Amino acid sequence: MKLTKKLAVPLYFCALLALACNDDKTIPLGPDLVDPSQRGQRQQSSKTIVVDSTANKIANTFGTLNLWLGKFDDIESQILIRFARLNLPDTVTVVAGTLKLHGRLVKGNGAGFEATIHEVKNSWDSLKVSYQNDIFQKDFFNATPMDQQRAGSAAADSVTFKLDPAVVSAWRTKEGREKGVLIQAPTATFTKAFHSHFSTPKQPVLELITLKGGNTKNDTTRLSPTSSVFVFHRLVELRKGPIYAGLGEQHQSALSFDVTSIPPNATISRALLTLEVDTLNSVFYSSRLDLQISQPTKNFDLNPLRFEPFVSYPDSLRATAVDSVNVAINKVTFTVTTPVQQWVLDSKENFGLVLFPVSFTGRDLTRVTFYSKETNAARAPKLQIEYTLPPQ
Amino acid sequence: MNFKTWLRFGRYSLICLLALTDSSFAGSIFSRRGIGLLRYRDNVRAIGMGGAGMALGDSLSFYFFNPAAMTRVNLTRVQSDFRYERASVDLARNSSNGLLSNASVNSFGLAIPIKTGNVLALGVRPYSSTDFEFRQTTNDSAFTESLSSVGGVSELYLGFAATFGAWRVGATTDFYFGRINRIWRLDYVSDEFRNSEDIINRHFTGIGLHLGLQRQFGPWQLGTAAGLPTRLNVKNELNTLGGFTGVISKTKLKLPFWWGAGLGFAPNRRWLISADYRTQRWGAVKPEELIGDRGVDTYDLSFGGEFIPSIDALAGYFKRMSLRLGGNYQQLPYEEPAGKKVQQWTVNLGLGFPFGRGYNRIDFAVELGQRGSLADNLARENIILIHAAIIGSERWFQRPKRK
Numbered sequence: 001m002k003l004t005k006k007l008a009v010p011l012y013f014c015a016l017l018a019l020a021c022n023d024d025k026t027i028p029l030g031p032d033l034v035d036p037s038q039r040g041q042r043q044q045s046s047k048t049i050v051v052d053s054t055a056n057k058i059a060n061t062f063g064t065l066n067l068w069l070g071k072f073d074d075i076e077s078q079i080l081i082r083f084a085r086l087n088l089p090d091t092v093t094v095v096a097g098t099l100k101l102h103g104r105l106v107k108g109n110g111a112g113f114e115a116t117i118h119e120v121k122n123s124w125d126s127l128k129v130s131y132q133n134d135i136f137q138k139d140f141f142n143a144t145p146m147d148q149q150r151a152g153s154a155a156a157d158s159v160t161f162k163l164d165p166a167v168v169s170a171w172r173t174k175e176g177r178e179k180g181v182l183i184q185a186p187t188a189t190f191t192k193a194f195h196s197h198f199s200t201p202k203q204p205v206l207e208l209i210t211l212k213g214g215n216t217k218n219d220t221t222r223l224s225p226t227s228s229v230f231v232f233h234r235l236v237e238l239r240k241g242p243i244y245a246g247l248g249e250q251h252q253s254a255l256s257f258d259v260t261s262i263p264p265n266a267t268i269s270r271a272l273l274t275l276e277v278d279t280l281n282s283v284f285y286s287s288r289l290d291l292q293i294s295q296p297t298k299n300f301d302l303n304p305l306r307f308e309p310f311v312s313y314p315d316s317l318r319a320t321a322v323d324s325v326n327v328a329i330n331k332v333t334f335t336v337t338t339p340v341q342q343w344v345l346d347s348k349e350n351f352g353l354v355l356f357p358v359s360f361t362g363r364d365l366t367r368v369t370f371y372s373k374e375t376n377a378a379r380a381p382k383l384q385i386e387y388t389l390p391p392q
Numbered sequence: 393m394n395f396k397t398w399l400r401f402g403r404y405s406l407i408c409l410l411a412l413t414d415s416s417f418a419g420s421i422f423s424r425r426g427i428g429l430l431r432y433r434d435n436v437r438a439i440g441m442g443g444a445g446m447a448l449g450d451s452l453s454f455y456f457f458n459p460a461a462m463t464r465v466n467l468t469r470v471q472s473d474f475r476y477e478r479a480s481v482d483l484a485r486n487s488s489n490g491l492l493s494n495a496s497v498n499s500f501g502l503a504i505p506i507k508t509g510n511v512l513a514l515g516v517r518p519y520s521s522t523d524f525e526f527r528q529t530t531n532d533s534a535f536t537e538s539l540s541s542v543g544g545v546s547e548l549y550l551g552f553a554a555t556f557g558a559w560r561v562g563a564t565t566d567f568y569f570g571r572i573n574r575i576w577r578l579d580y581v582s583d584e585f586r587n588s589e590d591i592i593n594r595h596f597t598g599i600g601l602h603l604g605l606q607r608q609f610g611p612w613q614l615g616t617a618a619g620l621p622t623r624l625n626v627k628n629e630l631n632t633l634g635g636f637t638g639v640i641s642k643t644k645l646k647l648p649f650w651w652g653a654g655l656g657f658a659p660n661r662r663w664l665i666s667a668d669y670r671t672q673r674w675g676a677v678k679p680e681e682l683i684g685d686r687g688v689d690t691y692d693l694s695f696g697g698e699f700i701p702s703i704d705a706l707a708g709y710f711k712r713m714s715l716r717l718g719g720n721y722q723q724l725p726y727e728e729p730a731g732k733k734v735q736q737w738t739v740n741l742g743l744g745f746p747f748g749r750g751y752n753r754i755d756f757a758v759e760l761g762q763r764g765s766l767a768d769n770l771a772r773e774n775i776i777l778i779h780a781a782i783i784g785s786e787r788w789f790q791r792p793k794r795k
Contacts, residue, residue, distance in 0.1 A: 011754075024490075024491050024492055024493055024525075025489070025490045025491035026490060026525060026526075026527045027421060027481055027483070027488075027489075027490030027492070027524070027525070027526050027527070028483070028485075028486075028488050028490070028526065028527065028528050029526035029527055029528040029537060029538065029539055030483075030485055030526075030528070032484075032485055032729070032770050033421060033424070033483075033526055033770065033771075034424065034526065034539055037684075038424075038539065038574070038576075039537070039539060039576055040576045040578070040588065040590050042578070264636055265590075265630055265632055265634075265636040265640075266632075266634065266636075267586070267588040267589075267590065267632050267633055267634030267636075268586065268634060269578070269580065269585045269586055269587075269588060270584055270585045270586065335584065337586055341634050341635065344634070345634065345635050345636060347635060386585070388578060388588040388590070390576065390590035390592065390630055390632060390636075391539075391574065391576050391590060391592060392684075
């Protein structure tokens, strides 16, 4: 036998490869094998809120299915409706007109309320109209009502207003069609929702009786609105202190926590933000309110405390967590592991978190109240952090 | 060098690259302290004889710990060795057990005779290595915790050996480098939690020096070597899954003074017996200079022999093979809890397969033994180490003698 160079090298490496296959069996970790300092540590920390504050802004309500009319939760609601330009020749005269609203929901209690319908004298933008900027302004509408009707307390009750033919005739022009009507209920003790123009087939209906010149027989024309919104204003300011979240008033709340006691080399395993609902002071118009917690990238302005995430600072908020609250839930919990890790690392400055509502089905006047450190320190928002520290 | 020689050199370079890029591992729970298990063994031929090689010279392979041994190298030699290690671990706690094994290219060396008796050498070899993983799952199975470590300190050496009459001397500069990664990890079962992984990377750099001396008195060969104390710079970095990255500290690691002596007896060219003693003062190193662990003065006793049935180049192949037998007993460098010290013993077997007209050789060595004990230590490891080295030759810088 002779071991040649050509044979020896491949044989050598084949032997190595065969040996390189291994089948390790794990060794159980125990304190006898490893000093405690060589293992990391699991820690828990509960942080109470440092800054909580809330601010609101009346929201435009275009796009909702409900047109709320009346008073509830110290909020008075009114309805604005307008129609397309009337395509009637000058030879056609409007003899009479009615506006029918179909009832949908009721919030609050009462035997019914008187509602008045007014001619609107100014044009309005359905996407921007608000009580402060429009309704409250002088000469926005004619204070003398065209008609007054009683709105029933049953949810499905409808109401039909008579319209002034002269007012309706003015809607033939381009200027006239942008005005429409305003419906008020200043003496209401509850609030009632009517179907909006989005809520087919029960949307508001304008019925006109017309007469063509030379004819003796009336014609009937039915029209649906091109815009319908409800505008509202708060009659009594909300109590300061609680943390609010609501769609109609666009409540925003700022929540800040001091996490400087957690070392920067910590790894956040989980961070949970829990807010407790003050059910007695919450108002639910709809079955649920979806909430979002976001992390601002800029310091918030405390006076007034508002973010303008979708207007002024389009990139100032990053969505982090979404949860919802309803009448049966008294706590909401958000997982905020990522922002807390960033604060601890100092890779993102700790400007706190912003709680605000998000709408998937249109705006309503739902308002959820959370305990704050001012209203109940024991039930104030808490940030529970579980983290690990590296071995020494 | 001609083209053919360059091709061969490229082949050896590839082996060298493998050696440099492959981490060296220990596969032992006793590698969890300090910088891991120290690699006191070198030269697969010597390992076959229990590790004894301090006094010996070999025309084919060279022995790192005593650079004077390189003077016997008469052709340019390239050697690379591979190690497989398997430790069957019995833990005193709960009679539990485990198995650690790994395999890696261990070292690479190149020795170039400048002229007869004067040799330049360079190479890379492991100084220490660590490799273990411990794992446990909590009682509620909420998460699994694991601690593992891998890596080691390596030496890039550049040495020179010369002959002065009957004396052979050598000196080697050792450039220490390496990295040990210690990984602590929590793996949660629930998606609600983020896993943790903290990696402490220790980077080592430093320069050392060791010297050797050999002399032959008839059939007797004597050798001694010593390494000067060295301080390595240690940069400790932390990387966490949470995103933290940075140097957390810069410390020093002390490699203490070591010395060793060996004795060899070769009554003829077929028989050789040898014994070595080597010690290093790890007990004098403060814990802060040993990554927080307490050192223990180490000693290493090696003894063994080699038998070649025939030195006749025309004899049958099996008669030209080298047969080796030896044993080793050593004290490991770290103190276990309660002041316990850990010893290791092995019985060694070795074989040498010459090839290519006797200018090349493949050496195999197997070590069977035990590390630690259940009575004195928290664990006992039944160990098997298999070493394999391939040694090739080239004639560089030497003119063939003209007739």
